[in-house]
Amino acid sequence: MSDVYDLTVRAKIRLDQMRADTRHPADMNALVYGIMTGMNLAEDRLKVGLDKMSEQVMNCLANWSRDLTQVLVNANLTMPEGKSFDVDSFVHLSYRRSASASFYAEGLRLGFQYVYDLYAAFADMDDPRALTLGHTKRVKTLLINIL
Amino acid sequence: MGYDIFDIRVVTLQSIKSFDHDGQLAYLSGLLWGLRVSAKWLEENGCTTYNEEVGAFFQARPTKKLFEIVDEWNSLQKNGLLLSVGDSFGGVWRLSKETIFFTGFEAGLQYVPKLYWSLSDDSTEKAKIIILVKDYVREIRNWVRETIENLAI
Numbered sequence: 001m002s003d004v005y006d007l008t009v010r011a012k013i014r015l016d017q018m019r020a021d022t023r024h025p026a027d028m029n030a031l032v033y034g035i036m037t038g039m040n041l042a043e044d045r046l047k048v049g050l051d052k053m054s055e056q057v058m059n060c061l062a063n064w065s066r067d068l069t070q071v072l073v074n075a076n077l078t079m080p081e082g083k084s085f086d087v088d089s090f091v092h093l094s095y096r097r098s099a100s101a102s103f104y105a106e107g108l109r110l111g112f113q114y115v116y117d118l119y120a121a122f123a124d125m126d127d128p129r130a131l132t133l134g135h136t137k138r139v140k141t142l143l144i145n146i147l
Numbered sequence: 148m149g150y151d152i153f154d155i156r157v158v159t160l161q162s163i164k165s166f167d168h169d170g171q172l173a174y175l176s177g178l179l180w181g182l183r184v185s186a187k188w189l190e191e192n193g194c195t196t197y198n199e200e201v202g203a204f205f206q207a208r209p210t211k212k213l214f215e216i217v218d219e220w221n222s223l224q225k226n227g228l229l230l231s232v233g234d235s236f237g238g239v240w241r242l243s244k245e246t247i248f249f250t251g252f253e254a255g256l257q258y259v260p261k262l263y264w265s266l267s268d269d270s271t272e273k274a275k276i277i278i279l280v281k282d283y284v285r286e287i288r289n290w291v292r293e294t295i296e297n298l299a300i
Binding site: 122 | 150151156157158164262265266270283290
């Protein structure tokens with residue numbers, strides 16, 4: 001049985017650090033929206049059967065120095081034929097290229113990684129994908145409440 | 148500030164997967180009570196440590212009824228760490244699934260102090276952290292209740 005951290009508590013702790021560093025509120029919003037985006041994108045992968053974490057894909061999706069079209073073209077190369085990432089998975093897309101972009105990317109990594117850590121924790125249970133997707137839905141609601 | 152804490156929802160789902168239906172309900176009922184008790188002790192008594200005596204106290208009285216043990220426990224408390232039968236929801240499991248019920252109860256008792264220390268640091272007031280913990284435990288308890296309801300359907 002593997003353990004998994006509580007993402008909402010981790011996010012709270014990170015936001016408190018940012019408050020202590022007197023970061024702009026937009027940076028904190030960017031972090032939370034980034035987390036939700038990372039979770040959405042990892043779910044997009046899980047839904048098409050890609051149940052192994054890929055740092056390469058995560059890094060590609062979190063790269064804010066490239067425009068989104070380039071990012072998606074590259075990331076979609078890793079998807080099965082006929083399947084692609086959904087642009088709508090990017091929550092509050094405007095943060096991706098804003099002054100808070102680094103926090104959006106940080107959040108994206110956190111969220112993406114979390115979904116796969118969660119999946120690993122459920123791996124030896126019945127229908128780990130359904131359990132993971134059910135749990136991430138709840139975590140997203142909790143994250144919205146944090147803001 | 149703080150450190151990571153495990154996701155108690157995930158751990159709970161992992162913990163109950165091998166139990167039968169009644170066992171799952173017993174564990175969740177115990178967990179609900181443990182969370183309630185330890186959150187109350189934190190809020191009302193400032194108790195930030197796990198109290199290992201209470202579980203042992205119950206286990207040492209296997210034939211007594213739940214409310215009798217609660218009364219006995221409460222009569223012995225000098226530090227105000229009181230229990231309420233009304234919080235337990237799980238008195239029904241006392242006879243049939245006692246071990247599982249108290250495993251859940253202990254899990255709840257242990258979780259709240261861990262959550263407190265995961266959120267605490269040297270600069271944040273204790274009262275603020277307690278509010279955070281209380282809010283978060285409420286969320287967790289809602290999840291436990293929903294899970295119980297889903298199982299009961």
